[in-house]
Amino acid sequence: MVQFVVDVLIRAVDLALIAIGLSSVxxxxxxxxxxxxxxxxxGALLALCLQMAGLPLVVAAIAACALVGIIAVVLNVIxxxxxxxxxxxxxxxxxxxxxxxxxxxxxxxAGPRPKRFELEINPPLRFLGARLTEHQxxxxxxxxxxxxxxxxxxxxxxxxxxxRATATxxxxxxxxxxxxxxxxxxxxxxxxVMAALGGIGLSVKGEMSAQLGLDxxxxxxAAAILGGLGNALGAAVGAVVIxxxxxxxxxxxxxxxxxxxxxxxxxxxxxxxxxxxxxxxxLIKPYGLFVSEVKRV
Amino acid sequence: MHKALLAAxxxxxxxxxxxxxxxxxxxxxxxxxxxxxLGDDQRRGIELAVDKINEKGGLLGGxxxxxxxxxxxGRAPSALDAAKKLVTVDNVPVVIGEYSSxxxxxxxxxxxxxxxxxxxxxxxxxxxRGLGDGSxxxxxxxxxxxxxxxxxxxxxxxxxxxxxxxxxAYGQGVAEQFQKAFAALGGEVVTTVMYTEGQTTYRxxxxxxxxxxxxVYVYSAYGKEAATINRExxxxxxxxxxxxxxxxxxxxxxxxxxFIQGQYGLDLNYIGPDGAAYEAAYKAKYKEPxxxxxxxxxxxxxxxxxAAIEKAGSAEPKAISAALKEIGNGYKGAxxxxxxxxxxxxxxQPYLKLKIEDGVQQR
Amino acid sequence: xxxxxxHVSIMACLYGLLSLSLNLQVGFAGLVNFGQVILFGCGxxxxxxxxxxxxxxxxGIALGIVFAVVVAAAFARLGRxxxxxxxxxxTLAVAEVLRILANNEAWLTGGAQGVSGxxxxxxxxxxxxxxxxxxxxxxxLLIAAWWLCQRLxxxxxxxxxxLMREEPQLAASLGYDLAVLKTQTLMVAAVLxxxxxxxxxxxxxxxxxxxxxxxxxxxxxxxxxxxxxxxHLGAIVGAILMQFLFAFVPFVKDALxxxxxxxxxxxxxxxxxxxxxxxxxxxxxxxxxxxxxxxNG
Numbered sequence: 001m002v003q004f005v006v007d008v009l010i011r012a013v014d015l016a017l018i019a020i021g022l023s024s025v026x027x028x029x030x031x032x033x034x035x036x037x038x039x040x041x042x043g044a045l046l047a048l049c050l051q052m053a054g055l056p057l058v059v060a061a062i063a064a065c066a067l068v069g070i071i072a073v074v075l076n077v078i079x080x081x082x083x084x085x086x087x088x089x090x091x092x093x094x095x096x097x098x099x100x101x102x103x104x105x106x107x108x109x110a111g112p113r114p115k116r117f118e119l120e121i122n123p124p125l126r127f128l129g130a131r132l133t134e135h136q137x138x139x140x141x142x143x144x145x146x147x148x149x150x151x152x153x154x155x156x157x158x159x160x161x162x163x164r165a166t167a168t169x170x171x172x173x174x175x176x177x178x179x180x181x182x183x184x185x186x187x188x189x190x191x192x193v194m195a196a197l198g199g200i201g202l203s204v205k206g207e208m209s210a211q212l213g214l215d216x217x218x219x220x221x222a223a224a225i226l227g228g229l230g231n232a233l234g235a236a237v238g239a240v241v242i243x244x245x246x247x248x249x250x251x252x253x254x255x256x257x258x259x260x261x262x263x264x265x266x267x268x269x270x271x272x273x274x275x276x277x278x279x280x281x282x283l284i285k286p287y288g289l290f291v292s293e294v295k296r297v
Numbered sequence: 298m299h300k301a302l303l304a305a306x307x308x309x310x311x312x313x314x315x316x317x318x319x320x321x322x323x324x325x326x327x328x329x330x331x332x333x334x335l336g337d338d339q340r341r342g343i344e345l346a347v348d349k350i351n352e353k354g355g356l357l358g359g360x361x362x363x364x365x366x367x368x369x370x371g372r373a374p375s376a377l378d379a380a381k382k383l384v385t386v387d388n389v390p391v392v393i394g395e396y397s398s399x400x401x402x403x404x405x406x407x408x409x410x411x412x413x414x415x416x417x418x419x420x421x422x423x424x425x426r427g428l429g430d431g432s433x434x435x436x437x438x439x440x441x442x443x444x445x446x447x448x449x450x451x452x453x454x455x456x457x458x459x460x461x462x463x464x465x466a467y468g469q470g471v472a473e474q475f476q477k478a479f480a481a482l483g484g485e486v487v488t489t490v491m492y493t494e495g496q497t498t499y500r501x502x503x504x505x506x507x508x509x510x511x512x513v514y515v516y517s518a519y520g521k522e523a524a525t526i527n528r529e530x531x532x533x534x535x536x537x538x539x540x541x542x543x544x545x546x547x548x549x550x551x552x553x554x555x556f557i558q559g560q561y562g563l564d565l566n567y568i569g570p571d572g573a574a575y576e577a578a579y580k581a582k583y584k585e586p587x588x589x590x591x592x593x594x595x596x597x598x599x600x601x602x603x604a605a606i607e608k609a610g611s612a613e614p615k616a617i618s619a620a621l622k623e624i625g626n627g628y629k630g631a632x633x634x635x636x637x638x639x640x641x642x643x644x645x646q647p648y649l650k651l652k653i654e655d656g657v658q659q660r
Numbered sequence: 661x662x663x664x665x666x667h668v669s670i671m672a673c674l675y676g677l678l679s680l681s682l683n684l685q686v687g688f689a690g691l692v693n694f695g696q697v698i699l700f701g702c703g704x705x706x707x708x709x710x711x712x713x714x715x716x717x718x719x720g721i722a723l724g725i726v727f728a729v730v731v732a733a734a735f736a737r738l739g740r741x742x743x744x745x746x747x748x749x750x751t752l753a754v755a756e757v758l759r760i761l762a763n764n765e766a767w768l769t770g771g772a773q774g775v776s777g778x779x780x781x782x783x784x785x786x787x788x789x790x791x792x793x794x795x796x797x798x799x800x801l802l803i804a805a806w807w808l809c810q811r812l813x814x815x816x817x818x819x820x821x822x823l824m825r826e827e828p829q830l831a832a833s834l835g836y837d838l839a840v841l842k843t844q845t846l847m848v849a850a851v852l853x854x855x856x857x858x859x860x861x862x863x864x865x866x867x868x869x870x871x872x873x874x875x876x877x878x879x880x881x882x883x884x885x886x887x888x889x890x891x892h893l894g895a896i897v898g899a900i901l902m903q904f905l906f907a908f909v910p911f912v913k914d915a916l917x918x919x920x921x922x923x924x925x926x927x928x929x930x931x932x933x934x935x936x937x938x939x940x941x942x943x944x945x946x947x948x949x950x951x952x953x954x955x956n957g
Contacts, residue, residue, distance in 0.1 A: 007501055014497055032745055079940065086943050089692045089744055093885065094939045096878055100932025104925040113334060114521035114551050121553065124532050133532050202497055206528060207551075209521045215495040218756060221749050229746070250501035253508060262509045267502045268464045268491045272760040275753035279738065282750050286741040329924025367910055368923040373864060373871055374671060375927075378907045385663040402776040403866035422773050464763060466772040466868070491764070 003130040004247060010136050010205075011243035012236075013143035017198030018216060019223040019235035020150060021191035027167040027230035028184045029080070031088040034095040036072075036195050037213035037220060038102035043068045043196025044203040044212060045110055051117060057204075065196040072192025073185050099214070106210035114207040139201040146197055147236055150190070154232060163187055167230065218271075219246075222278040228288030237290065242274045249273040320360045320612055322602060323367065323383030324595070325394035325404060326419075330371025332396050334520050338588045339396065339419060340366050342595030345578055350603050357606065364599060369395050376400045377407060384411050390614040391416060393598045396591070398422030398466035405432045413614045414621065416602065418594035422470050426640050431618050433625070435594050435601070435635060437646035439470040440478070445648050446543050446563055447478035450513060453561070455539065457487045459511035461502065461526065463518060464491035471517050471543060487511050494522055500529050507535050513561075517543035519589060524551040531556040545651050547590040554653075561660070563648040565590050566633040571600075575631035597630035604628075664907075666791045670863060672903035673798035677856035679883040679899035680805050680892060681849040686881075687890035687949065688813055689845040690825030691739065692748040695755030697877040699850045702727035703857020705762065708775035708867035717781075721858045728854035729847050731758070736843035752874060763869040774868025781862045794863060801859065802896065805852050809892045812848065821845060882931045886938050888945025897946055905930055 022036050043064050050060035075098065083094040124131040154160040162183045165173040174180045199212065223242045227234030249270045255263040265273075281289065324343055327336035343364050355361045365387055369376035376395055383389050384407075392408050395401045396419035405428040408415040415432040417425055421439045425432070450458060460475060462468030468491060476486045487509040490502045503526070506514065514535070518526055527549065530536045536556070542548040545562030566572065575596060580586060587593075602617065604624055609616035625637035638644040650660040678700055685691040706724025710716065715723075734754065739747045762769045769775070781797065782790040812818055823831040824841055832838055861867045879902070887898020909926050912918075938945060 003504070007504075010500070011498065032749070079936070082940055086939070089690075089748075090939055090943065092692070092745055092748065093881060094936060096881070097932045097935035097939065100878070100928050101936065104928035104932065107329065107925045107928070108922070114524050116524075121528070121531070121555065124534060131533050206497065207521050207524045211495060211521070212497070215497065218753065222753065225746060225749055247501055250505050262488065264488075264505050266491065266764065267505065268493060268764045269760065270501070271493050271496070272757045275757050278753050279750055279757070282738065282742060282746060286746065287743070288746075329927075333924075365914070370924055370927065371870070372873075372876075373866060373868070375906070377864060378668070378671070379910060381664050381667045382907075382910060385667075386661050397870065399772070399774050399866065399868040399870050402774075403864050406776070406865050424773060424776055427777070464772065465870075466774070469766070469772045493760075 002128040004251060006127075006130040006132055007247050007251065008240065008243045009140060010132075011246060012240045013140050014198070014202055015216070015220055015223045015239035015242060016236045017143055017146060017194045017201065018220045019227070019239050020147065020232050021194035021198070022220060022224045023227060023229055023235035024150075024154075024163075024187055024194075024232040025191045026224070027232065028163070028170075028187050029084060029091075031080075031084065031091040031095070032221065032224070032229060033080070033191075034092065034217065035075070035098040035102065036095075036191065037217045038099045039068050039072055039192050039195040039213075040199030040202070040216065041106060041208070041210065041213035042071065042102065042199070044199035044208045045106070045210075046196075047200050048115060048117060048203070048208065057117060057119070061197075061200050064200065065193045068196035069189040069192035072195075073189050076185060076188045103210065103214065110210050114209045115203075116207055117204055119204065133205070135205045139205050142197070143201055146194065147233075150194065151233060153190070159183070159186060219274055222274050225288050226278060226281055228290040231288070231290045234288065234290035238288070241289075242277070245273050245277045246270050318360055320356050320362050320606070321387055321389050322362070322364045322599070323380075323387060323389035323392040324364055325367050325369050325376050325379045325383070325392060325400075326595075327371045327396050327400075328366075328368040330369075332371050332520075335396050335419065335589050335591050336369070336371075338592045339394075339595040341579065341583060341588075342418075342592035342597075343393065343599050345575065345582065345592075346596045346599030346603070348582075349578070350599070356603055357610070357612070362599075362603060364393070365389070369400055371397065371400070373400050373403055376404050380404045380407055384408070384413055390414060390612050390617055391602045393418055393595065393602075395419060398424065398470070401425065402428070408432065414602070414617050416598040418598045419591050420466075422466055423474075426642055430641070431614070432641060433621055433637060434642045435597050435630070435632070436591075437643050439474040441644060441646050442543055442563065442648065443471055443474035444478040445646075446515065446541065447475055447482055447484065449561075449563060449650055450479065450515065450541055451482045451484055453513070453539075455484070455513035455541075457485050457509075457511045458513050458515050458541075459506040459509055460486055460489045461492060461499075461506060461514065461516045461518075462489075463494050463522060465494065468517065475515065475543075492518075492522065492526075496522075497525075498529065499526050500533065503529055503533055503535060507533070511538065513539045513541050515541045515543065517548060519547050520551070523548050527552040527556040544590040545653070545657070546587055549653070550588055554656075557653050558655075560653045562651050562653075564651055565593055566647045566649050571629055572631045572633070593630075593632040597632055597635065600630065601625070601628060601635070663788070663791060666795050668904060668907040670791070670795050670798050671907075672900040673795070673802045674856045674860050674863075675880065675883060675903050676802045676896045676899040677805055677852055678880050679887065679895040680802075680809055681852035681856070682880050683884045683887075683889055683892065683895035684809055684813075684845060684849045684852070686884060687895070688818065688821045688825065689842060690744065691842060691846065692744045693735070693751050693846075693849075694748045694874070694877055694881075695735065695751030695753075696853065696880050697872050697874065698731060698755035698758050699728050699853035700857040700860070700876075701755075701758070701762070701872040702731055702850070703854035703859075704861040704867045704871065705769060705857075706854065707778060707858045707861035708770065709768065711778045712770065712775050717779075717858075717862065720861075721855070724854040724858045725851055728850035732846040732850035733843065736839070736846045739842055739846075740839050752877075755872070755874065755877070759869050759872045762872065769869070770867075772869060774866055774870075776866045778861050778865045778867065780865060781859070794859075798859060801855060805855070806892055806896065808848075808852075813892070879931055882935045884945075886934050886945055888947040888949065890949030891945070891947050894945050894947035894949075901946075902930070902934075 047064035083091040223238035227238030367379035391414040398420040401420035409429040417434040542562030605620035609620040628635040633647040703724040707720040710720030782793040883898040888894025
């Protein structure tokens with residue numbers, strides 16, 4: 001049981017940061033940015049480059065996050081502001097196109113081989129019967145911290161208030177003197193930082209490759225949509241739900257129910273489980289689990 | 298941008314007809330997409346063979362050998378585009394490739410229809426056997442390697458095996474054939490996990506296998522997945538149970554030595570007369586040990602095709618095919634002796650039994 | 661060279677069908693379908709299953725159309741109360757689930773090893789004639805599909821679709837049943853895609869799950885956007901242009917002496933970059949939609 005919780009938690013933090021980034025940007029500019037998962041890969045690769053250049057990992061990670069945040073803002077100003085004038089579907093397809101360009105760049109610069117951070121790897125710690133490595137613990141800790149900081153920004157600062165005002169009614173917000181463009185770009189910056197941190201967190205625990213982001217695309221989207229796009233903390237809950245669904249499929253022994261000692265749903269269906277869950281939830285709650293705002297047309 | 302590319306394409310077309318002093322063969326391998334690491338390694342083997350032949354003065358009285366390597370992108374339509382280009386534009390008699398069975402089969406079928414020679418160097422699906430005259434396999438199909446692995450596992454007195462393989466044409470073939478062979482030898486496969494490629498973690502799959510308390514974990518994997526599985530089996534502590542790798546060097550190429558200490562496995566035999574020299578040439582040119590187990594087949598394919606062309610005295614597909622059947626009887630390749638059966642498949646292959654004990658040791 | 665051109669032309673026609681089908685959904689009904697490839701897959705697996713059960717090609721096309729209509733109905737059911745972006749992701753998820761099924765249910769689909777040896781449509785004809793007749797069939801199919809789409813969209817029905825795309829509430833208030841409109845469009849589009857898949861299966865002679873990965877959908881999207889969404893001719897031109905560019909990338913590599921991995925990066929750049937350029941600077945595509953259009957009552 002403890003192992004189950006640990007597994008769900010580890011998987012959930014993998015998804016949560018990128019999903020939160022996705023959802024918070026959506027709350028302001030109303031389109032799901034596919035390229036965000038590529039920001040995660042960019043963050044991991046940049047951090048790796050900086051570490052190889054001699055920086056300590058922590059410094060490299062912070063620098064990489066900031067750089068990715070800046071990249072996100074630049075792309076938002078150059079590409080997405082323009083695309084959004086033609087509608088959110090166009091912007092979404094544009095983000096898809098942008099993500100293909102990222103893939104091409106990764107292919108030429110990083111190549112297809114898996115890479116690792118230079119970190120010492122030790123046997124797992126035992127914790128109430130569950131196995132957990134230091135890096136996993138570290139990654140969970142940092143992610144949890146990032147989520148808390150993000151929630152504090154959202155609910156305890158002026159910036160957060162402006163963000164929420166803009167998200168609810170951007171015309172009214174700008175009428176009351178909020179610089180909505182600045183607010184949007186700040187959030188875009190934060191989403192880039194969250195995505196990069198998510199990518200680095202993933203890579204610290206294991207391998208990274210140019211495919212990292214694209215591999216995360218569907219589960220992250222599933223998490224963000226489950227939580228209700230636009231609801232940043234809902235995305236975190238969505239990540240937990242998706243992680244739990246996948247873990248149930250792979251790790252719950254249905255043997256006793258059928259009189260066999262060991263009987264599992266084939267692991268090949270683990271990914272299908274989260275997508276099915278997504279489809280079923282959308283059938284019942286078309287805007288995800290936690291959206292209370294006015295229904296859009 | 299499009300205009301410029303079109304212009305470049307036209308330019309390419311006009312400059313195409315190959316020099317008369319050149320003998321051109323073709324290859325289609327995945328240089329991008331999910332199997333890019335393997336495809337790139339196949340290309341290395343091909344390059345080494347071309348270098349070697351041209352150093353020795355080429356073919357048919359001094360013609361230089363050239364192999365046009367095309368990217369399949371890991372998708373069948375692109376692979377067919379490439380194969381059709383090689384056949385109808387470059388007019389090559391022999392096409393080597395691909396890696397995935399799902400792509401090798403349509404490419405092979407097309408080549409057989411066109412009356413060209415097809416050399417399979419990477420796919421092990423049993424369905425390759427039915428491609429027809431003109432299609433040769435230099436790699437033992439699933440039943441060959443899996444049968445050898447099953448025998449080896451039984452010889453080590455392991456009775457209950459848990460199998461983990463990728464959920465693709467390669468993995469499904471290995472799992473099925475291993476299960477069959479192992480059961481016939483009195484063993485029991487207690488669980489088979491087909492993992493989905495491109496996941497960030499396989500912890501949960503590994504824990505599921507652990508529940509059935511096997512004597513041995515049998516696995517085959519490559520690329521990032523292989524690295525992840527090895528690391529996580531170490532992190533979960535389940536590497537205390539023996540691990541058996543089908544193609545050990547491929548499974549462990551990106552792993553930290555600490556994770557794979559004590560693993561058993563089988564691998565290709567590079568100790569034939571050509572093998573040791575080949576391994577040395579590979580290390581010299583690419584400054585690293587074999588990246589996967591698949592480069593040697595690329596090398597042997599080019600060398601055998603060249604030998605067949607010399608023997609036939611021409612580069613006609615029919616003549617090459619006939620000569621290949623004659624040569625393919627105890628041919629000394631870098632991957633060991635190559636003998637084709639009646640279906641032009643390599644039905645026997647000498648594998649090495651290996652164990653990792655502070656580096657790879659022969660058992 | 662001649663035969664290579666025939667081959668590329670056949671593929672261009674088949675992609676033309678897919679692109680017409682997607683254009684009908686995106687360009688006319690405003691349905692952001694990211695699961696297009698699975699409609700194509702219904703056609704390929706129809707052919708494959710009919711072949712592996714010795715039912716003959718007529719059963720194959722019938723089976724393909726039945727599958728496609730069922731999937732289209734499922735998509736439409738999902739679309740009833742979802743926003744466009746949510747629906748897009750939901751279709752992507754459904755397509756992935758179906759692909760995973762095809763990959764694992766070997767008793768029906770041949771699993772990851774697929775079904776091989778599907779006969780050529782004109783395999784008994786002598787050499788240049790066989791491929792030429794296939795090309796003739798593909799061109800005829802494409803023209804028929806184009807005619808059908810043209811008839812459909814210049815009628816009152818087409819105007820209703822456009823009205824639904826631009827002003828869904830107005831369309832509903834005028835008495836159009838949006839759910840029915842969407843379902844019908846999806847079904848027509850699905851039949852076109854399935855036809856393409858069926859011919860593809862009998863041309864490539866192999867059907868497998870790797871042919872149904874989501875990147876194939878994005879390729880079709882690029883064709884529609886570059887050609888000009890909302891214009892049938894544009895969709896066809898986009899498909900032909902992309903297919904020829906793709907096929908001739910290796911020649912560029914030969915001419916410039918580039919290493920082969922650049923071919924992959926070039927393909928990605930062609931799709932992604934092409935999409936982005938058109939989205940940003942020429943949203944209407946090569947051949948823009950005719951506003952107003954011919955009206956016959």
